[in-house]
Amino acid sequence: xxxxxxxxxxxxxxxxxxxxxxxxxxxxxxxxxxxxxxxxxxxxxxxxxxxxxxxxxxxxxxxxxxxxxxxxxxxxxxxxxxxxxxxxxxxxxxxxxxxxxxxxxxxxxxxxxxxxxxxxxxxxxxxxxxxxxxxxxxxxxxxxxxxxxxxxxxxxxxxxxxxxxxxxxxxxxxxxxxxxxxxxxxxxxxxxxxxxxxxxxxxxxxxxxxxxxxxxxxxxxxxxxxxxxxxxxxxxxxxxxxxxxxxxxxxxxxxxxxxxxxxxxxxxxxxxxxxxxx
Amino acid sequence: xxxxxxxxxxxxxxxxxxxxxxxxxxxxxxxxxxxxxxxxxxxxxxxxxxxxxxxxxxxxxxxxxxxxxxxxxxxxxxxxxxxxxxxxxxxxxxxxxxxxxxxxxxxxxxxxxxxxxxxxxxxxxxxxxxxxxxxxxxxxxxxxxxxxxxxxxxxxxxxxxxxxxxxxxxxxxxxxxxxxxxxxxxxxxxxxxxxxxxxxxxxxxxxxxxxxxxxxxxxxxxxxxxxxxxxxxxxxxxxxxxxxxxxxxxxxxxxxxxxxxxx
Numbered sequence: 271x272x273x274x275x276x277x278x279x280x281x282x283x284x285x286x287x288x289x290x291x292x293x294x295x296x297x298x299x300x301x302x303x304x305x306x307x308x309x310x311x312x313x314x315x316x317x318x319x320x321x322x323x324x325x326x327x328x329x330x331x332x333x334x335x336x337x338x339x340x341x342x343x344x345x346x347x348x349x350x351x352x353x354x355x356x357x358x359x360x361x362x363x364x365x366x367x368x369x370x371x372x373x374x375x376x377x378x379x380x381x382x383x384x385x386x387x388x389x390x391x392x393x394x395x396x397x398x399x400x401x402x403x404x405x406x407x408x409x410x411x412x413x414x415x416x417x418x419x420x421x422x423x424x425x426x427x428x429x430x431x432x433x434x435x436x437x438x439x440x441x442x443x444x445x446x447x448x449x450x451x452x453x454x455x456x457x458x459x460x461x462x463x464x465x466x467x468x469x470x471x472x473x474x475x476x477x478x479x480x481x482x483x484x485x486x487x488x489x490x491x492x493x494x495x496x497x498x499x500x501x502x503x504x505x506x507x508x509x510x511x512x513x514x515x516x517x518x519x520x521x522x523x524x525x526x527x528x529x530x531x532x533x534x535x536x537x538x539x540x541x542x543x544x545x546x547x548x
Numbered sequence: 549x550x551x552x553x554x555x556x557x558x559x560x561x562x563x564x565x566x567x568x569x570x571x572x573x574x575x576x577x578x579x580x581x582x583x584x585x586x587x588x589x590x591x592x593x594x595x596x597x598x599x600x601x602x603x604x605x606x607x608x609x610x611x612x613x614x615x616x617x618x619x620x621x622x623x624x625x626x627x628x629x630x631x632x633x634x635x636x637x638x639x640x641x642x643x644x645x646x647x648x649x650x651x652x653x654x655x656x657x658x659x660x661x662x663x664x665x666x667x668x669x670x671x672x673x674x675x676x677x678x679x680x681x682x683x684x685x686x687x688x689x690x691x692x693x694x695x696x697x698x699x700x701x702x703x704x705x706x707x708x709x710x711x712x713x714x715x716x717x718x719x720x721x722x723x724x725x726x727x728x729x730x731x732x733x734x735x736x737x738x739x740x741x742x743x744x745x746x747x748x749x750x751x752x753x754x755x756x757x758x759x760x761x762x763x764x765x766x767x768x769x770x771x772x773x774x775x776x777x778x779x780x781x782x783x784x785x786x787x788x789x790x791x792x793x794x795x796x797x798x799x800x801x802x803x804x805x806x807x808x809x810x811x
Contacts, residue, residue: 273717274631274632274635274717274721274725275632275635275636276632277628277629277631277632277721278628278629278630278631278632278633278636278644279632280625280628280629281625281626281628281629281632281633281688281692282629282644284625284684284685284688285644285647285648287666288663288666288681288685289647289650289651289685290647291666292659292662292663292665292666293650293662295662295665295666295669296658296661296662296665299665348562351558352558352559352562355555355558355559356559367559369797370563370566371566372793373790373793374566374567374570377570377785377786377789377790378746378748378762378763378766378782378785378786378789379748380748380763380766380767380770381573381766381782381785381786382569382570384573384766384770384778384782385569385570385572385573385782386569387770388569388572388573388576388779389568389569389572395572395576423565423566423569426566480655481655481656483655484655484656484657484658486657486749487748487749487767490771491767491770491771495771501657504657504661505657505753508661508664508753509753514665514668517661518661518665521657521658521661521662524655524657524658525654525655525658528655
């Protein structure tokens with residue numbers, strides 16, 4: 271079948287044009303300055319990266335990393351027990367539960383976030399209930415916690431699924447052996463179950479951290495118009511301010527953070543048995 | 549006993565957390581009042597309003613056109629690419645597959661701005677064409693990832709036998725390979741269609757001249773405040789994606805059962 275190799279040539283061309291070249295362009299843009307309207311008049315400079323070290327932007331980066339880490343940890347704390355519970359069910363129930371977990375994930379994430387707007391809003395459903403109970407309405411939306419909630423809600427399935435797929439493959443006899451040898455439940459979990467499920471935890475960690483770090487929709491809708499995360503900064507540079515060079519530099523910095531994250535996590539995932547989604 | 553009870557409660561709470569927003573959205577799409585604070589009886593008027601809203605109808609039209617076109621084009625390019633890549637030598641195969649993974653692994657926003665930069669560089673006006681090209685670009689990798697496993701299952705000798713018996717490679721492709729990997733192709737096409745309908749970030753950056761899709765419309769409406777029409781629209785979109793997902797899921801389970809190794 272070697273004669274069929276040429277069938278991939280159209281896509282090779284497509285990949286070069288639409289995947290490689292655009293990334294190279296972003297890279298070039300990030301290391302140059304110039305007016306975007308005058309094509310080709312660029313000078314090499316590291317100004318864009320220096321500009322990022324302004325406390326203003328560093329604060330945005332700090333906040334993004336902080337929120338992304340927090341949401342990842344909350345997802346882990348909520349998702350791990352869930353994955354464990356599901357993995358102990360019989361196969362029929364298990365498949366239904368996993369399907370139920372996947373369904374919201376396939377719903378447009380914009381709509382999922384929008385749904386929280388209707389719940390948390392000033393005249394939203396939650397405040398309606400609070401008023402009914404005779405309390406004064408609270409301010410749920412347009413703050414850090416609302417953004418955090420949006421992230422956890424949107425990305426929780428990304429944590430549960432990889433952990434679940436490692437847990438169901440785990441050799442039950444190891445747990446039984448530990449129990450027979452006198453280990454209590456806590457010890458079995460800490461010494462056997464958790465270490466063996468680490469590959470799943472690691473891929474869950476990357477799958478939540480990455481989209482949480484790069485989001486700009488959740489922060490815009492649940493954080494309000496002035497809320498700035500690194501994703502919003504990129505959006506602002508490309509769509510409103512028109513400084514594509516600075517925007518590209520921020521994209522490169524964000525990619526660097528994600529690559530570092532993936533490098534760290536892949537160290538933990540040596541055996542490559544971590545269940546990805548695909 | 550107690551721990552079993554706790555587990556049940558925990559499971560129920562998590563599923564309430566996952567589904568409450570969606571249920572609220574759907575329930576309030578039938579509410580005969582503009583505010584979400586009160587329930588004024590059942591109505592279908594928001595659904596009627598929805599179909600009268602020109603902005604939404606135009607967005608729906610573009611969403612479907614782009615989803616159909618990008619599903620067809622990415623399925624054709626992706627299927628051929630998968631067959632070609634499968635027959636490459638080890639090294640080129642590895643390189644090609646890794647590049648193919650880039651749009652899957654890269655954050656959406658990076659893919660979005662990099663494509664935007666490309667169109668700028670090539671002087672392509674942002675609009676229908678740029679959105680379509682972007683959608684094809686992020687759909688092809690998923691088509692390839694659904695077709696490749698089917699190729700691995702395919703008996704290599706079948707195509708060789710066909711060619712030994714005098715079939716041209718093209719004839720063997722058409723009569724032997726394509727029919728064998730058809731389930732993977734259909735799954736890939738469905739996946740491309742769903743992803744395209746669902747996309748927001750990449751479309752948002754790579755559109756212009758009045759071309760929008762439903763996600764972009766929801767986003768701009770949500771920023772201006774909450775409108776009951778969006779609730780109706782959300783319910784319909786949720787239903788569509790749910791049906792598509794169930795079809796894809798059924799296909800894969802059936803396939804696994806046929807192979808007799810359901811996990």
